[in-house]
Amino acid sequence: MKKLIPTVLTITAFSLGVFATTAVTSYKQNEAKKHPRIEHAIDAMKDAIEYMDKAPDDFGGNKAAAIADTKAAVKSLHKALGYRYKEDNK
Numbered sequence: 001m002k003k004l005i006p007t008v009l010t011i012t013a014f015s016l017g018v019f020a021t022t023a024v025t026s027y028k029q030n031e032a033k034k035h036p037r038i039e040h041a042i043d044a045m046k047d048a049i050e051y052m053d054k055a056p057d058d059f060g061g062n063k064a065a066a067i068a069d070t071k072a073a074v075k076s077l078h079k080a081l082g083y084r085y086k087e088d089n090k
Helices: 004-034 036-054 063-088
Strands: none
Touching: 004 036, 004 063, 036 063
16 A cells, blocks of 8 residues: 555656646647747747857856846746637637
């Protein structure tokens, strides 16, 4: 019985993770089709974050703030798309 509980918990957690990933993927694909410019902006910002992160220059001491601000912008755009998805699927 003691071995069964961790197994059941692991299976449940895995199942929830797969469901959540599928739901997020579905919403992202749906919203990307409806709002391609926002999706393009997210992709461009992610590319800029990767570029800045790898760059040897600190951009005049602004590198860390620029990366943090860009990550915050990506997060905000994802929230906006999530809101739009919820509103469209009421």
